[in-house]
Amino acid sequence: MDIEILREYCLSLPGTEEDLKWGENLCFMVEQKIYVLASLDTGTLTFKCDPEEFEELTARDGIQQASHFAKTQWITLMDYDVMADGELKKRIAASRSSVIAKLPKKIQEKYSQQGEDSSK
Numbered sequence: 001m002d003i004e005i006l007r008e009y010c011l012s013l014p015g016t017e018e019d020l021k022w023g024e025n026l027c028f029m030v031e032q033k034i035y036v037l038a039s040l041d042t043g044t045l046t047f048k049c050d051p052e053e054f055e056e057l058t059a060r061d062g063i064q065q066a067s068h069f070a071k072t073q074w075i076t077l078m079d080y081d082v083m084a085d086g087e088l089k090k091r092i093a094a095s096r097s098s099v100i101a102k103l104p105k106k107i108q109e110k111y112s113q114q115g116e117d118s119s120k
Helices: 003-012 051-058 085-101 105-118
Strands: 016-021 025-030 033-039 045-048 063-065 074-077
Touching: 003 016, 003 025, 003 033, 003 085, 025 085, 033 085, 045 085, 051 063, 051 074, 085 105
Parallel strands: none
Antiparallel strands: 016 025, 025 033, 033 045, 045 074, 063 074
């Protein structure tokens, strides 16, 4: 996967917005909450993970605890090719879902309705 495919995928997810933050970091957000951060400087990719999978993920080559993010909840891929495209897309979607789950119930409902509409 490369930055353009990543960008296209993230923007295809309902409610996703992008913004450039902290220098050269392309952030993908839902309701102004980041779920993926792609560093244009270093080529790394940071996203939220299931805390129960954190140890397993960081034990893999090229994956580490994300700096400046909640411990055991965010990981950084040192290169886009550390994960196969399918797994990466699945984990990005899970990161987005995890962020949405922490939003107020009314906003969560908006995204669950969008999910139902898109599956028809």
